[in-house]
Amino acid sequence: MTGIIPVVVLALVCVSFAFIFNANMQFETLTKDKMNAELRSTKLKITDVMHASEYTTEAIATAIGKNVKDGDDLKEYQDAINKYVHDSEYIVAIGLFMDPEKWHADLTNFYWTETSSSVDFVDVSSMNITEKDWFQTVKSTGTHYYTETYVDSTMGILMTSYVAPIFNQNDEFIGVVNTDIDMSAVQSIVDNVSIGKTGHAKLITKDGLFVSGVDSDKVLQANISKDKEYGLKDVSKKLLDANEFSGTAKGEKKTYNVYTSKFDSYDWILTILIDQSEVREAISEITIMSVVIGVIAIVVIILVIWLIARGITKQLGMVQNRSKAMAEGDFSMDALKVKGKDEIASVTSALNEMLEANRSEMTEISKNSSVVSDNCDTLRNAVNELEESFEQINKAIYGISNAMIDNSATTEELTASVVEVKDVVVDLAGKATESEDMSKEIMDRATQINKDSSKNFEVAMKLTEEYEQKLAESIDNSKVVGDIEIMADAINEIADQINLLSLNASIEAARAGEAGRGFAVVAGEIGNLAAQTSQTVANIQSTIVKVHDAVDQLVGNSSSLIKFLNDNVAPDYKSFVEMSVQYQNDAENIKDISVYVNNIAENLRSSMEDVNTAIQNIADASQTAATDSSVIMDQVDAVTSHVENVGQISSEQQDVAKVLDDVVSRYKLNRDEF
Incomplete structure (x- = not known):
């Protein structure tokens, strides 16, 4: 029986290593799932902020397209647009820019912008709207368009513009509604992401420029292809090309686990970075605990095996003597005492039953x-x-x-x-x-x-x-x-x-x-x-x-x-x-x-x-x-x-x-x- 102990010890060691390996894999999977869940949750919050402005813009474009005729005075919508700009938490300005080929009026290009105390009307009819890329893109595609993220030179804030087409009652393109959206709410959502001790988020454009999660002087100035602090330059190509990415980046002082996800409708990539040592700290604790539990289990199992082997040997000796007597034709002996419900007890009980059955059969x-x-x-x-x-x-x-x-x-x-x-x-x-x-x-x-x-x-x-x-x-x-x-x-x-x-x-x-x-x-x-x-x-x-x-x-x-x-x-x-x-x-x-x-x-x-x-x-x-x-x-x-x-x-x-x-x-x- 003692020969089985090394086999059991080896099996326990293998099981322990397998458990540790599986635990590491499971922990990494759980970590990745948690990061992806955080990415989805943060993207949903940002999308909700953007959708509020999109719905407002689409509503204005639809209302104007259904009701105006060529040459109408569009300032009659001033009160409604003023209210949108003033009441919205994210909209900075709303502009109407009409196609000169379809709209014949003195007032063609203008917008309403929010100041510190009111909403001002600004006439920009002198602007050659046909030279604007966003206008030509919306006109040619017939659908909405987001401009690249930019810093407004007048107000000094980070913005992006949502442009929606205006179609008249004959379904003809006659102009666009251009809404400037303040990005501070999006930056706040990204900056408030916190996972564990070191996990944080960054928002990056599809060109690799930082939008949030960095110092203000680096917004739209620093590019991940040159980032050394977090080591993103080593994974910048994979990060920008993939819709979703997970990997490691070796920074100047630490190594980070990187998880990214692209937005479908916006020019951004949401990125989460967490110190790899923080992730591995939990894995190390699991490994140490598994080793200690494995050693204790081996000692206990060896002791239990020795005690069981001793009891089995004694009981098997009695069964062997009784079997020899039955083989010689002696069925007059009493039945053996059965203790417990283990396999030896089952064998003893079966032997007693065989003794009684043979004696009864012979009789x-x-x-x-x-x-x-x-x-x-x-x-x-x-x-x-x-x-x-x-x-x-x-x-x-x-x-x-x-x-x-x-x-x-x-x-x-x-x-x-x-x-x-x-x-x-x-x-x-x-x-x-x-x-x-x-x-x-x-x-x-x-x-x-x-x-x-x-x-x-x-x-x-x-x-x-x-x-x-x-x-x-x-x-x-x-x-x-x-x-x-x-x-x-x-x-x-x-x-x-x-x-x-x-x-x-x-x-x-x-x-x-x-x-x-x-x-x-x-x-x-x-x-x-x-x-x-x-x-x-x-x-x-x-x-x-x-x-x-x-x-x-x-x-x-x-x-x-x-x-x-x-x-x-x-x-x-x-x-x-x-x-x-x-x-x-x-x-x-x-x-x-x-x-x-x-x-x-x-x-x-x-x-x-x-x-x-x-x-x-x-x-x-x-x-x-x-x-x-x-x-x-x-x-x-x-x-x-x-x-x-x-x-x-x-x-x-x-x-x-x-x-x-x-x-x-x-x-x-x-x-x-x-």
Whole structure:
């Protein structure tokens, strides 16, 4: 047992070193987490300060953009902006700078700045705003912009400017709102960071210039790339390039742990430095404490191991002696005393249980050996009876197997009949489906015929009405012929009068002699014209008579045609429409009957499938029963063989029982009957 002590000591030493190493790693991790938490907390405080000014600037830009128009007087916002500047803890000045391309007014660039007693208005319209980088940047990007941190030459304080764009109602850029923010609140937040005894914070620009955490004369003047006091020059490149950085910097007098984090929206890097000796002081205390505890633990463990080994050795000697006695067949000894609940006590208890169990088993074996012999006789008689029963079972199963084979043949014939019926039903269902499809086609044709007949009937009736109307109009128009006849009679009378006048003129011309010769010629021509007119009128009157006859004949024929349409064609069309409706109804009835027959056929087919399935199940069951009967017969033969073997085994068991009696008699059980 003493050989285990060096192993335990070595293990404790290894565990102690592992604990110390893990403690150092955990402490460094906790330190880094604490520093990162402090960085996040400080950044959040600074962000809150900056957001207050950002919200004010954005609110002013939005209000002006939504309400002003080109050329408006922006001084009307003076009271509101004065209040913002005066009430804000961080805002030093707010300026409005309008784009000269979009804003046309005398007053374009101006700001309100806080003095010791009031807020003053300053006009800087003469400033060429387009030359300012911050103005051009906001105009081109359309978003807000932070200037670099700077010291105001007029007020002598550290500031940064937040510039927000102004968009008019048409979403056009028209200018910016420029807010100057006092950095003293940010410097105060950074300067008040204190961690432990030596931990402090510094704010650095992304160019490496100190903003806070240093003397005022070094603000925006000293660069970390030249810093020797804290050793930041050695890590300046990594510090400025990384979003987050942790490492060590060796200063002139001390070595510092450095933790940094960049701002997303601002031109700054927050840095925390803590003396490395302060961090390692706690680690050294943990190491020393771990070593002391480890030494004490080793001494205590060695003492405990020695005491335990001594007790185990004594108890194991007693167990060894008792085991030897049991191996020699002596079960008459008393049980060992069990102390405690350790492994040795468990072994001792198990040995006592084994002693008692073996003693009980040997006693039970001796007692039951005669019972085994009697049971073997009973078992032999039972085996004989089983052999006779199995013979009868074998005959019965053989009869069942033959019956099942006959049943299987019958079910096959029935299955064939069911299949034939099923085929007929399927054919019937197919015919019903075809009838249903044909009825659908008939119905579609009947519907189309009904539609076409109705349409043609309507067209015929419409044409009849149009022809009647046109016939009436033609009859009315034929009355013009009568008017023409009247005018022809009038012209004829006029021609007669002209002819009479011509005759009179000729007579007068003859009376006049040579002087009336020319007039006589004219009178003659007028007479000829009157004669021609009379002849033309006669022709017109003859034509009018013919027109009268034609019109009368046309009216008669048209009336007969219209009467034929009304009396014959229209009723035929109507009967045809009614017939197509009846045709459609008949097709619908045929369809319903086909669907009904199809449903009946489908139900019959489903029922026949169920019957076929049931018959097949019966056939399968019969086949399975026949097969199982054969298997059972084989199993009965096998069981019969096993029963015969059992009879033989029972004889052998009688011999074994005698041997057991001889063996038990050799053990010392401390019992009166032995």
